Structures are given as C-alpha cells and as structure tokens.
Amino acid sequence: MARTVWDSSVGKKTVMAVSGLIMLLYLVVHMIGNLKIFFGPGEFNHYAHWLRTVGEPFMHYEWTLWLIRIVLVAAVVAHAISAYQLSRRDIRARPAKYVHRKARASYATRTMRWGGIILALFIVWHILDLTTGTVHAGGFQEGHPYQNIVDTFSTWYGNVIYVVAMLALGLHIRHGFWSAAQTLGVGSRTRDRALKTVADILALLLTAGFLAVPVGVMTGVVN
Template identity: 70%
Template sequence: MAPTTRAAPEAPSPLPSPAGWFWRSTLGKKVVMAVTGLVMLGFLVTHMLSNLKVFLGPEDINGYARWLRGMGEPVLHSHWGLWMARVALLASVVLHAVCAYQLSRRDLRARPVRYASRRARTSYATRTMRWGGVILGLFLVWHILDLTTGHAHPGGFQELHPYQNIIDTFSTWYGNLVYITAVCALGLHVRHGFWSAAQTLGVGSVARERALRFLANALALALTAGFVAVPVGVMTGVVS
C-alpha cells in the first residue's frame, strides 16, 4: 500500500496593514470623502471671494492672479506654491471621486431592489449627489480649459488678465448657462456634503443638528450666490 502524503498546510493570509484596512473599509472611505470634501470646500470659499474681486476692477483681480504665481516667494520658487496647491486640490478631487464611486457601488450591491415607497427615499439633494458629482466633474474640465489654459476660451485668451477673460466667457449665452447650472449643482452638493461630513467626523449630534443644518444651508446659499454674482454682473453691465 502506497504511503499517503499529507498536504502541506496553507500559509495564513497576511493581515492587511492599518492603512489598507482603513482604505478598504466603508468607514475609511467615508472619512476620506469627508476630509477631502472639507479641503475642496475651503478652496471653493477662497475661489469665490477671489472671483468677487472682479467687481473692484481689473487691477485688483489681475493683481491677485499675479500674486498667485508668486505665492510662497521668496521661500519657494515662482509658481511652486501655486502648483503645490493645484496638486493637493487634484489629489482631493480624485480621492473624493474614487471613494464616492466605490461607496455607490457598495450601496447598489447591498440594496439591489429599489425602495417600494417614494417616502422611504432621501432628500432631493441626496438623490442627485451622484449626478451632481458628474456634472461638476465635467464642468471642472470645461472651466479649466476656458479660464486657466484658454483652450476653450471664446475670445482671445490673455494670460494674467482674468478680468477680460471673465467678460469674454460671460458675454456668451452658453458660458452663462453652463456656469450657472454647475453652480446650482454645486450648491446642492455642498449642502448635503457638509452635513454628511459632519456626521462622518463625529461633529454631528442631536443637540447640534439644527445648527449644522443651518450652517450647511447658509454655506450652500452663500457659495451659490457668490459664484452666480459674477456672470450676472457681466450680463447686467456692472462688470464691463
């Protein structure tokens, strides 16, 4: 009788690292979304305020554009500070989008059957977060090609002259339509995203619920109004 050979025991699979476990977990992805969302919110507030400089005249906003190129000097070389900010922002956008997509796929797998009752569904802003994210992503590409690189600019793009570039863009009907539509989607996104980030990071509570909802609505309204004010200013001739 031939001797039986005993199969070698399988080696135990290595435990994932804390960083790997955090990234794979649903909670980890929600935290990444919350933190990157807050980074982007900080950028949006700064960007809105800088856009409003257009109402102070060309010297003010054009001077701000020149300052951005030299941000961090003399510690940093020219343009380095700007590119560091761009890389950080791009990383935040990519991480935010990847986590949103992966969480959306998990949600669909966990609940393949649609809600039977319309009342069981969440708010309008929540239901449109996915489409809002797609709209904002497409808008971001157009916005960069229009007012940053100039490849999609309707007029003669002028480097370091955002005042005239803004007038060129918002003197077209499609520039106003695309921009205002995207800004409205942004307002809904910020309203829901700020509230979700507060819950994920443990800031929310029953006692703070009313204050957080008020702050989320106020932020969304302020950003929407601030961004829309620029094309409206060009259309009405206040900025010319």
C-alpha cells in the same frame, strides 16, 4: 491604518469627508477672490498675478500655486474614486427595486451622485476655459483673467454651464457638509441644528458668491 481605512465603507466615507472639506475650504477662498472682479480689471488682474508670487522669496514663482493645485487634484481624485466605489457598493446592495416606490429623502440628498458628476465635468471645462484657455471663446489672454471672464460670460453657453454647475454645487454642499460632520463623528443631537444651518449658509453664500460674477457680466457691471 491606510489599508483599514480604504478597505472599509466607513473608512472610504472618511476619505470623502476629508477631501470634501479640503475642496470646500478652497472654494470659500476662491469665491472671495472672485468677488475682486467688482473692483475693476487692475485690482483683479493684480490679485491673479499675486497668486503666482505667494510665498516669495522662499517659494519660487508659482510654487505655492502648484502646491495648492496638487493638493486639490489629490482631493478631487480621492473624492471621486471613493464616491465611485461606494456608489457601486450601494447599487449592488439593492439589486431588486420596490414595486411601490416613494419619493424619498431631500432633493439635495438624492442628487448627490448626479450633482457630483455635473461638478466633475464642470471642473474639466472650467480649467480648459479659464486656466489653459483651450476651449476659451474669443482669444484667451494669459495673465488677463478679467478680460477672459468677460469673454466667457458673454456667451450663452458659458452662462448656462456655469449657472447649472453652481446650483449643483449649492445642493452638493448642503448635504455634503452636514454628512461630512456625521462621518467624522462630530455631529450630535445638540449640534445637529447648528450643523444644518452652517451647511445651508455655506451652500447659499458659495452659490450666490460664485453666481455674482456671471450676473455682473450680464448686467454690464463687469465689462
């Protein structure tokens, strides 16, 4: 079965849909967690520490977190490889372009590939900035995410990278969520409007929710 799925263009789309939905679910939780920053450093840093102790005493310190990280890495890798292979197939299928070209499809649809690349680069930067601290500006402090976030959004480039990535995320989810529903065969004529509305709401809420943090730092609400 795994072979049938991976060898088929429809199967690879299924891999994209499922891995995309896993990432989407994670993003909703991540975004809600981020908003705790507005309740001050005490609550936010405590929440970050709690993420490492989830499941104790059954799970050892950070086990749950690593389990989530492994699932997420698998989802990102599966999503990216499928996207790369499907895109190659798509580009090969239309070798000669039309002379008379028209602007086609919605902006969200047309920017899926570039948006995906932007998001992949963002994820790398985001982890190096706020998880490992490798490229962090102004002294990374392990266990003090509140201070680290304030540092990042006190730089102009930190804000620019983040805002661009979150706008790309919103567009990506807008087309991606609805598309995943079609790929998984749950879309229908009667459900189409509802699915499009949910996609728009998810895109809007996630973008706004994530952007609230840098806006909070910029306006001094978070400092």
